[in-house]
Amino acid sequence: FCPGCRALQPPGPRPDLFRLMDCDRSFRIDAQQLQRRFRSLQRAVHPDRFGQRPLKEQCYSEQHSSLINKAYQTLLNPLSRGLYLLELNGVEPAQETDSADPVFLTEIMEINEKLAEPENEDILEEIETLIKVKQEELTKEVTAAFERDDLQEAKKLLAKMKYFANLEDKLKNKKIPS
């Protein structure tokens, strides 16, 4: 906001999402604090509060509000938070085909197969638990990697998390009655 006339200004170019959400640039975050910050920011800039303002400000309000949504979603989810941190540190996320860890890929393949053709309801529950456990494990490992500044290890672990995130999505779709 402009200090003089209190009119809403446009968001700056290439904003740092951590700074925007008032969080330290680290993998560990306080989810409660993030949510509080998200809500208080939206209270200030949400388009609903700019209905009577000039069009330019309405436009800026939309931009701010979208940006805050994006920042919140990115930082809330461990996978996206990790990938964003890598990006900020100039490390590109894993792009090349993975053929190095056949044991891991086989495990992913098997879970996918079970999910595609579950023998019974219980299998779905088992898979759900397995995915959750694996994601928690990986999140802990990623936290440790970032803490000792081992970005290459974090990159590898985040790649593994991606496979489990996909499985999580597929599982959610399975549970929705069609």
Add this chain to the structure above:
Amino acid sequence: LVGAPACGDVMKLQVEVDENGKIVDARFKTFGCGSAIASSSLATEWVKGKTVDEALKIKNTDIAKELCLPPVKLHCSMLAEDAIKAALADYKLKQDPNKEESEKKA
């Protein structure tokens, strides 16, 4: 068995090679987007009847062109090319000259 870390797709390509080094059968199983599934399906069709060396010449650009893949899905064709290479590398590694037929996985 190959994976694409950027999108989390997994692709399995199996080939059956006869004693003359010709690929007589191929199977695929892919979990991922439509483009990934299509790329592996096409790769499977293309390797059948080819020799190992001929199959190794298949490029991701050929696959992408045949399927008219949009730029954002080009990596799927790359994954398929890598799956072919991985399957054949595995075959060469396990090649036992005394066997008549070998079934190799990647």
